[in-house]
Each structure stands twice: as structure tokens, then as C-alpha cells.
Amino acid sequence: MKIKTLIIEDNENNMYLISFLLQNNNHEIHQAYDGQKGVELAKALIPDLILLDIQLPKMNGYEVAREIRKDESLRDVPIIAITSYAMPGDQEKALVAGCTGYIKKPINPDTFLEEIESYLD
């Protein structure tokens, strides 16, 4: 049984990188390139895991997280923020918005999978 993972990320390279890393590790990948699309897909798919970039067009990551958490059926889905923000408080903001955890950019392929594992039961 593959893990149904939704990646919400606007940068094509990063999307490819994350997808590549997860595809080879038993994840079924679904992609959204903006926040709005991400919320729609999340509601439609009810994924097992959501990877969420913070700086997104149309709707930023915090709003996406808040929107997703409003849906009863998405309440317990782990949302992992991928933060490239270096400003203080960004990670805290992500957690307040409803994210389960965060991974700092740039993604380190050596440890990325382990980090993801730790958020899945």
C-alpha cells in the first residue's frame, strides 16, 4: 500500500526533487503548483501526507494549512511545511497555522526521507 502524498510547491525543480525522492520510496505523488489548487486536491484526495511550501502563488502556505485544517476529514493528516524563510518566527507561524512539523530548505537528500518517516506513524 503506497503512501498517498500531496506536494504543494510552486518551484518546478523542487517539485521534481521532492517527487523523485519520495516516488522511489513507496509514495504515490500528487502535485499542486499553487495554494488554491493544493487545498482543492487535498479535499478531493484526502492524502496520507501533505508537503507544503510556504511561499506560494494565490494563497500562501499558512493560509493553505488553515484552510485544510478546517476540513473535518483532513484534521489528522500530517502537514509538513517546507520552509525556506530564514526570518525568526516563520517555523512557529507554520505550526500555529496547523502544520505538524517543518523541514528546512534546502532539502538534504541524505536525511530527507528519515525526516519524512518520523512524521508518519
Next chain:
Amino acid sequence: MIKFQDLSIKLKLISIQLFTTLFILVFFVGIYLFSQYHQYESRAFSRMSTLAEILGSNSISALLFFDNDAATEVLESLETQTDVLNAVVYDHNGDIFARFNRDSNSDYSFGVMTSEMQTAGDDHFILTKRILFDDLKVGWIALRLDASNRRVELIEAVWQSFLLFIAGIILAGLLSIRMQRPISGSIGMLAETARQIKESGDYTIKVKLSSRDEIGMLVGSFNDMLEKIHNHEQHLEQLVAERTVELEAAKTKAEESDHLKSAFLASMSHELRTPLNSIIGFTGILLQGMAGPLTEEQSKQLGMVKGSASHLLELINDILDISKIESGRVQVYDEAFKIDLLLVMAVSSLRPFAEKKGLRLRHNIESGLPKLFTDKRRLEQVLINLINNAIKFTETGEIIVNCYHKDDSLTIDVIDTGIGIGEKDLGTIFETFRQIDTGLDRVKEGSGLGLAISKKLVELLSGSITVVSEPGVGSTFSIVLPFQVETSSDED
């Protein structure tokens, strides 16, 4: 006892006038009383002399004709002169010829007549005089006058003087109260105005010019000074207002640019990391062989790409860090934790890098240290930076991390046996971008910001960082942090 110099000017002036008056009165009343006393005597003698003259000449015929009765009759005319006590007429031999006694039983013996004389006794005056007829002595006349009045009169004069004295003092007092007014009034007004100005700070108040004397000059100068102060103050206020406007404009501009700077930083952070994210990520994937096998040369070159990308990321992180610190955007999250655990973790994570260079990295931590209450992540960042530097600049030997407490603070020493720092660089080593100027081997890659960041972070944690070094022997970087009182209640 109030001292004279502490009295108000009004009281001073009044008392000066009163004392002057008092002194003059005492002086003149004294002279008056003295002369009164003496005049009484001379008046008495001159009267007695006149009486003796008259009585004497009236007695001449009686003496010439040996008519005692006629002489006694002459003397009895003294009845009207109530203060004459005794009077005696002597013949030319000095024998008593006729006598008059005011009280019949109060005879008085004048003694032997030898020469004319006048004597002042305590309560009586005595005068003896020749009776001459055509320059021929025909007898003597002697008078005794009651002088007990003299004391009464003197007392009366003293009493009168005293009343005059009191009246004089009262008059002088009233006059001086009236006359000191222009002087003490203007000085008082000046003092009162000065007080008002002091309390209100209103320099537009003016003192009314009341006279053209020295006080008037003082008031004039005072008003001039007030005007100058007022003008100066207005000028200052104007300056302050101008500067405030300028400062506000500058502040708005600074805030604006600060806001722009932080927005720029946030976006740069994102923009710079996004491509790096791909570079590091894909290089990692390729190196791990996830996308297929690589030749040795390809692995080597990809390793260089990864190393450079990591270095670039480090630079970006450092620049962002120093920008954040310098713009005061670093928040400190204090928590209580055990320093030994943090140190052991930091040392263990860096030990592989030290061992790769053939260096020993060890720690020496005092046991039983109390918990530290500070920002754990920031302290860790500083420690890793210092240990990393030590590894970077040491070729042989070892790196020791000592941790111990001293008084109310904790000291962490990072000691290396590296190249050391020259004396002229020691002072500037914690300044931003300093490494570039030191001429140190550029192989030791870094942004040159590590120590500046470390210093600023340690200061942010209320601590201090210092360095002692000898070129070719090694360096010791010391962090001193206070054991702050723990305000949170978490325990493990």
C-alpha cells in the same frame, strides 16, 4: 537666635534705623540729663547769690545802726522763698546779727565766716557772701537752700526723657517702616518675580522698573537677562521643533527602509535558497546513485559541486544572520537546559571533522554545573562556530573545550593549537568581514562573519566573548555567560 544676615532686607533696614535712633536718643538724653543735673545746681547758686545780694544790701543800714530787729525783718522776707531753709546775717566780727529759720527748731550753724563760698551738699546748698558798703565789709550773709528737690526733678527729667525716648523709637519705627518700602519693596518684588519665573519657567514675566538707583539697574539687567533667556529658549524650541520634524522624517524613512530591508531579506532568502535547494538536492541524489551509477571522476566533480553549493549556502546563511542581528530582528527564546549535554552534542557532531584532519577534539566539563537559562539554539550556533573555526585553523595538535563556573557566571573556553592570531588582528577579529583583511590563507573558506555573528549572539545572551592568542602556538576563545535566574518552572 536669628542672625542679622538672615533677616529680610525689610527687617534689616528697620532694625538699622531703629538701632541708629536708639543710639542717638540714648546719647542725647544722657547729655540732657547730665546738663539738667548740673544746671539745677548753677541755677540754685545764682538765685542764692541774687537773694544774698538783695538781703545783704537791705541789711546794710540795720548793720550800721545795730538794729537787729530791722535785719530780722529783712530776713523774714524769705518766708516767700519756700526752699530757703536757713539764713543768717553776721556782723563784721562774724557774730550772728540776725537769723531766719524756716522751721523754728531747725537751727543751722554755718560755722565761722572766713571767706565767700558756695557748697553743694547731698540735700542742701550753702552760700556765704560778704555784705559790702562802699567796698567796706560790714558783715556776712549765709543762706542754706533745700536741694532735696534736685533728685525729684532729676527723676522727673528721666521719666520725661523716657517718654520722649519711647515716642522717638515709635516714631522712628513708623518712619523706617514707611521709608524702607521703596528699597525692600523693589528687592522683594525682584526676588518674588525670580521665584515665579523659576517655578513657572515663564521667561516673559518682567519686573516693573520702580527706581533709577542701583536696584533699578539690577532690575533692568535682570529684565535684559530674562529677555535673552526667553529669546534663547524660543530659539531652542524652534531648533527642537525643526529637529523633531527632521528626526521624524528620518525615522519614518529609516523605518520604511528597515521594512524594505527585511522584506528584501525575506525574499532574498527565499530566492537564493530555492535554486540552491535544487542544486544541493539533485547533487545529493546523483551522488547517492539514486539516478544511476557514476564514474569515479563524475563522483569527484559532483562532490565539488556539492561542497561549493554547501559553502554558498553557508555564506548566505551567515549574511542573513548578521543582517538579522544588525537590524535587531533576532528573537531570543530563553529556556533552562543542561550545558554539559549541549556541549557533548556539539563536540560529538564536529569530532568527525577534527578526526579527518588528524586532530583530537575533547571536552572537559565541570561536574554539577547548575542549569543555564538562555537561548539554547543561539548558544549552540556560537559553540559550533567556535569549534569549527578551531578545527579550520589548526593543522596539528588538539582542540579542548573547557566548561566551568566562576562566581555567578559560566565560562566556556575553546582552546586550539592552531596558527594563532597576530596582535594587530586581535582587536578587529570580531568585526564584520574581518577575515578578508587578515591575509590569512583563503583556503580557510568562510564568510568572515562567523566571529562577528558569534560576538553579537553572545552579547544578545547578555554574555561576552574574548580571545587570547599567540601566533604559531594557538588561540583561546572564551565565552562568559551569566547564570540567569530561571523564570520558567520546567524541571526534568
